[in-house]
Amino acid sequence: MSARPLLNRRLAGLGTTIFAEMSALATATGSINLGQGFPDTDGPREIAEAAARAVLTGKGNQYPPGPGIPELRQAVTEHQQRFHQLTYDPDTEVLVTAGATEAIAAALLALLEPGDEVIAFEPFYDSYAANIAMAGAVRVPLTLRAPSFRPDLDELRALITPRTRLLLLNTPHNPTGTVLTPDELTAIAELACEHDLLVITDEVYEHLVFGSAHHPIAALPGMRERTVSISSAGKTFSFTGWKVGWVTASPALVSAVRTAKQYLTYVSAGPFQYAVAEALRLPDSYFDTLRVDLLRKRDLLVDGLSSAGFRVFNPEGTYFITTDITPLGEKDGLEFCRSLPERCGVVAIPNVVFYDNTEAGRSLVRFTFCKRVSVIEEAVARLRRL
DSSP states (O other), rough: HHHHHHOOTTTTTSOHHHHHHHHHHHHHOOOOOOOOOOOOOOHHHHHHHHHHHHHHSSSSSOOOOOTTHHHHHHHHHHHHHHHHHOOOOOOSSEEEESSHHHHHHHHHHHOTTTEEEEEEESOOOOOOOOOOOHHHOOEEEEEEOOOOOOOHHHHHHHOOOOTTTEEEEEEEEETTTOOOHHHHHHHHHHHHHHHHHHTEEEEETTTTSSSSOOOOOOGSTTGGGEEEEESHHHHHTTTTGGGOOEOOOOHHHHHEEEEEHHHTTOOOOHHHHHHHHHTTOOHHHHHHHHHHHHHHHHHHHHHHHHHTOOEOOOSSSSSSEEEEEEEGTTOOHHHHHHHHHHHHHHEEEEEEOOOSHHHTTTEEEEEESSSSHHHHHHHHHHHHHH
C-alpha cells in the first residue's frame, strides 16, 4: 500500500471526538460522567409511549418522507409561532434531520464553496470545525473570553472579509452558557445585512435559559431570508438518542440544505418523528418545569464546584458549566481531565478542544448538570477531594 495518508488532509488532526474519549474513560473507570451532555433520566413517559405506539402500529417503520413527516413539520411551525412569533410554511420552509448535528453539516455542505470563510464564536462545538473542513471552507474564530464570554462586536466586524460567506452562531452557547442579548443580535444582524452574509444559528438549547430569554436572530429585520435556524428534540425532551432535529428557513435555503441532507441520511427516526410532534405540543408547564429543575441543578453544581476550589463561570443557558482550574494549582485542562477519573472518579470535558486559540481555553474545563440530584451531589463530594 502507498505511503499516502488514508485520511484526507481536510480531516487530518480531528481524530476521535473528545466526547467518545471521555465517555469511554468514564466507563473504564466507573466514574461519574459529567462530561458528555446527555441526561441520566428519560423524558416524559407519554412521549416515550407515543414512540412505542408509532412502532407497534407501523407508523414510520418504513422510510418516512424525505423532508420529514407532515405531522412533525406542522408541529415545528406551530412551535416557532408559539414561542418566537415566527411564521413558516410546513411544506416549503421546514426540514427534519437526524439531529441538529446533521442539520449543521448539511447546511454547511450545501451553502459553502471551497475557500469560503466562516466566522464562528469559539469555543465551538467540535462538529463545527469538522463540517467546515469537509466543505473545504476556512473557519475564522471570534474568541469569547473569560470571565464574561461576550462577543467583541468590533472584532467581529474586523474579521469580515470579501471571502466571508456566513456566520455560524450558537445561542444559548455551548460550552460557555452565554445567551446573546437582543442588542448583540441586532448588531450581528446589521453586519450580516451590510455584508450580505448568510447565518446558520444553532438553537438546540433554546428552552434551557435561566433569568433571561432566547431571542432568535431570524426574527430581526432583514434576517429571515438569510438565516438557517436549527434546533432539535434531544436537549429539550431528554431523548438525545432519538436524533430528531429540524431546519427552518426560507424555501430557497431549505431546498439547498435538503439537497445535501438527502445524500447524508436521506431519512431517519421515523417512529420518533411522530412522538416529537406530540412533544412540541406539550403545555407551557412542561417547559417551565424543565427550566426550574435545571436551574436548581445548576445552582447545586455551581456551589459544589466553587467549594471544591474551581473558579466557576455561572451559565445563563444550556446545561453546562465552564470552570477555571487555575485556583487548584492546575494549568492544562486536557491533562487534568484525563487524570481526573483516577484521582476522584469524575469525568469532565477540557474546553481547549473547542478552541483554535488554545491559550484562551487551556485551563478551562466543562461540567454538565443534566443529571439526577443524587449524582451531582456524589460528584461534588468526590471533587472536594481535590
